[in-house]
Amino acid sequence: MTPRFSLLDQLTLAVFAVQAAFALHIGFNGPTTPLPLHFGPDLQPDRWGDRVEFAVVCGGLTLIGFIAATGLALAARLAAKEGDVFRRRSLRTGQGILLFAFAAIGLMIAWLSLGGAPLEDRGAILMGGLSLIFLVLGGFVGRVSPNRLVGVRTPWSYGSRLAWDRSNRLAGRLFFLLGLAGVIAAPVAPQPLALHVLTGAVIASAALSAFESWRVWRADPDRTSL
Structure with missing residues (x-):
């Protein structure tokens, strides 16, 4: 049986809470100049928006990731209750990979749009x-x-x-x-x-x-x- 609130669950909550706080911060205190929101195949910006739109994009990505990670966590707990160790392990693996992927994508978006690289x-x-x-x-x-x-x-x-x-x-x-x-x-x-x-x-x-x-x-x- 897995803990009711495992270390992976705590890390999931912490990562998405930080991303949500970042989106709110940008929405209220971010740059007032246009921000690149999309890059074409040549890696040049081909769509721009204001800080509120950028915050909505970041917040939406955070919400999608949190819902998906929560679903995996709940499914893993159900598998643990049913005694299905292999399924629980697979679901927890999926949760960890998803968490890492969304954290990395969030960092890349912030760097590309705010860093002016x-x-x-x-x-x-x-x-x-x-x-x-x-x-x-x-x-x-x-x-x-x-x-x-x-x-x-x-x-x-x-x-x-x-x-x-x-x-x-x-x-x-x-x-x-x-x-x-x-x-x-x-x-x-x-x-x-x-x-x-x-x-x-x-x-x-x-x-x-x-x-x-x-x-x-x-x-x-x-x-x-x-």
């Missing part, structure tokens, strides 16, 4: 932050048990435990390697080309992992029919 720095910030997220995701996704929230979720991986394990193990390795390479290359790689290459590699890795789930499912004699 030049083009090369924007690319390095985005590439480094996204690579770090995939590095953490890759370190955990290969060990999660079947669930509806985290991992390679295809009809074939749900129809075969072997397909789930192998496709998620492959995705974990690919994401970890991509994340590690991205973190190392981010400070020196030419931008925005390097960021586009990383994005393409992530999409290709996800597609390859989905294909692996189908390939293993097709060969598994214990598979269930779709």
Whole structure:
């Protein structure tokens, strides 16, 4: 049985409380000059807004993350009460990954919109932050048990435990390697080309992992029919 309010739950509450406070602070005390709210493929701002709109964007992102993390936490507690240790562990893993991802995204948004970073720095910030997220995701996704929230979720991986394990193990390795390479290359790689290459590699890795789930499912004699 997990604690009623675990350390991960406390960290979740603290991170999203800080993000909410930051959004309120910007809304009332932020810069009065226009702030970039969106960047195009060339990493140049293509949409601007005032501090209130920026605060609404940050606050909305915080609310979405908090609702998702709370849902995972509640589902993990329910799994613990039912004695499903593997499902609880997967849900807690998902909660931790989601918390880290939203914290990293929040920092990147604040840095890009408020820091006035030049083009090369924007690319390095985005590439480094996204690579770090995939590095953490890759370190955990290969060990999660079947669930509806985290991992390679295809009809074939749900129809075969072997397909789930192998496709998620492959995705974990690919994401970890991509994340590690991205973190190392981010400070020196030419931008925005390097960021586009990383994005393409992530999409290709996800597609390859989905294909692996189908390939293993097709060969598994214990598979269930779709």
